Amino acid sequence: MAPTQTSTLPLDTASSNALAESGLEYALVDPDGDAFAPFLRSVSRGFLGEEPTAEEVESARKSLRDRRLTGVFDRAGAVPEAPVATVDSWASELTVSPGRTLPLWSISAVTVAPTHRRRGIARAMLTGELRTAAAAGYALAGLTVTEATIYGRWGFSPAAWASDVVVDTSRARWTGPVAPGRLDFVAPESLPERLAAVHERIRVRRPGAVPGWEGRWRGVAGLTPESKDAKKIRAVAYRDLDGVERGILVYTLDEREDYTAHDLQVRALFADGDESLAALWRFALEHDLVARVKADLQPPAPPVQWMISDRRAVTATLTDHHWLRVLDVPRALASRDYSGALDMVFGIDDPLGFAHGAWAVRIDAGGAAVVEPTDAEPDVRMPVGALASLLLGGVRATELASAGLVAGEPARLGEIDGAFAPAATPLLDIWY
Ligand SMILES: CC(C)(COP(=O)(O)OP(=O)(O)OC[C@H]1O[C@@H](n2cnc3c(N)ncnc32)[C@H](O)[C@@H]1OP(=O)(O)O)[C@@H](O)C(=O)NCCC(=O)NCCS
Structure with missing residues (x-):
């Protein structure tokens, strides 16, 4: 069972060591301690915001009290108490089918100071988050993004989309x-x-x-x-x-x-x-x-x-919104209800290892899945990000295949489409 209290989990050793080699310190930040105000200032600067006032610090402290806050510190810097990078994560849960949820390691406030960018700090923090989440028993991590170009390299991919809607009331x-x-x-x-x-x-x-x-x-x-x-x-x-x-x-x-x-x-x-x-x-x-x-x-x-x-009074601009990362294939896939039976071997390519391998996916006629590792030859192959995008049924395997992101016989891909069709279109209706 994934723990709901994540702030006491130990820091990832591999990331700690990688950062230490660059003279940087990876440390947890206590929301109730003195380190919180500089942490919040660094987050705000990272997102191009204003300097938070004392009142704003206290309000944020209250809001983030249950969070696992991690900073990267350059103690040789002019302001050693201000982290040069930040990340905030917490135990959440994702609805995978109507009425069914799965623990989710939610990640936010990923920032690296412009003075320290492009030296692998974000990589150390993100891979550290994923290893910590997986070790704690989370099958999925998730985040919302400012740019669509950053997180794919760590196996995140859009799984729920949302529309920004404008309605011209004179036509409505x-x-x-x-x-x-x-x-x-x-x-x-x-x-x-x-x-x-x-x-x-x-x-x-x-x-x-x-x-x-x-x-x-x-x-x-x-x-x-x-x-x-x-x-x-x-x-x-x-x-x-x-x-x-x-x-x-x-x-x-x-x-x-x-x-x-x-x-x-x-x-x-x-x-x-x-x-x-x-x-x-x-x-x-x-x-x-x-x-x-x-x-x-x-x-x-x-x-x-x-x-x-007049339906054309509505303009809807679609964007990817909820990005997921599969850490445990059997538990992620078995967590939801399916629309039809399936018996297929998925071959997943995951450079970070968590989801890598061949997985026998068996879904019965009632829509319940059992997923196990197998030595059998895969029927379909995909990178780990494609699996995250398929998970909730928000995109079809045949659509990803036409972009070269899933490989397999068209008939087999069609079977996945049938089984993975969701009971309700996936949507994330808040930012986090
Ligand atoms: C995005 C951000 C966290 C990246 O931090 P960083 O420490 O410079 O990133 P790293 O040096 O670890 O780079 C890791 C990889 O991401 C790439 N990358 C970093 N920022 C990127 C960006 N904005 N767009 C595309 N690629 C980016 C790097 O080129 C590198 O690529 P590689 O794996 O092919 O070598 C940092 O630029 C930042 O704080 N931006 C402002 C806040 C923000 O947008 N945060 C994201 C919130 S969702």
């Missing part, structure tokens, strides 16, 4: 369902609890999703000290006819050149069921003095396009 007459419940404005102070409650119900049903956390919800609600939009944030909650809160929309209204044509910028739209989805989208699209509704991290084929008179 509502034709969707009329929700029978009611909408009410709710106070920002109440949002962390409300968002957590609704999101928790949604994320366990959506492959690709992970739980949020208190600091994330406080940020959405504009309740963190660094929030620039705090005074503009409004929110409505949808309650069904039984009085159960089923959805939350958090948004701001941004004035453009014309007062009658504001942008409604969605900060969160979480709907537990079709009724609340329709109610919240309708509220946004029919808001007075709004010309555009903008919402990020929506499903790849956004359902709102089916709820309005």
Whole structure:
């Protein structure tokens, strides 16, 4: 069983030694200690942010208290207490099929100071994270990325996609369902609890999703000290006819050149069921003095396009969003439900070793998988990243094969497509 407390796991020796050879120190940072403020400053600098104030440090400290924070220190530098590289990881869980989750080693805040870039520090940190996660029993690691060019070399690959949606409200007459419940404005102070409650119900049903956390919800609600939009944030909650809160929309209204044509910028739209989805989208699209509704991290084929008179009012820009890394092939593949039977040997190429080898994948007619190492000749071959992309069924093996990323007979690839077809399109609806 993968531990949920990761901050006490030992540092990876290979990375420690590699960094020491360059005169650098690899060390855990205690969120409650003096090293936390310089750590946070280094993270902020890495992401081109402003210097955090004392109040922001205390707010982040609270939010990151359960995290495993690791820094790389150049003690010969002018500010030896400020890490020249940072990484933040924690025990999360990934929904792999509706109602089924798998422990996930989540990684964030990967930064290397511009003074120390391109000397292998990120490589030492990332491979250290993967070895630590694998040794602790995690079958998967995951992250979200600023650039799509960095993490593939360590076996990460997109497994869930998301759309950034813009809707031209002048073309979007509502034709969707009329929700029978009611909408009410709710106070920002109440949002962390409300968002957590609704999101928790949604994320366990959506492959690709992970739980949020208190600091994330406080940020959405504009309740963190660094929030620039705090005074503009409004929110409505949808309650069904039984009085159960089923959805939350958090948004701001941004004035453009014309007062009658504001942008409604969605900060969160979480709907537990079709009724609340329709109610919240309708509220946004029919808001007075709004010309555009903008919402990020929506499903790849956004359902709102089916709820309005002119589907071309919706522009959806698709991006890779949730990147996964398979560390344990049998446990990762056996964790989900499948749509059909399969009996096939997968040959996985993993330069870092974790997933390397030939694996007999047997899925019964009920969609349950058993995966074991085998000496048999593989039917299909792929790099470890392709396996991560296939895992949740967000992309087909035949599509990856046409890009040269999976090799095998077309008929066998078609069998994988049939078996791996997901019960719901994978989506990650937050950043982490
Ligand atoms: C991205 C970043 C962490 C890389 O750190 P680094 O220590 O310079 O990376 P390394 O020296 O270990 O390089 C490892 C490999 O990644 C490549 N690489 C590093 N940064 C890259 C980038 N931005 N784009 C493409 N490749 C990159 C290197 O060329 C090297 O390639 P190789 O394996 O073929 O030799 C660092 O540039 C950074 O902090 N950027 C700003 C913050 C950021 O974007 N973080 C990522 C958050 S998701």
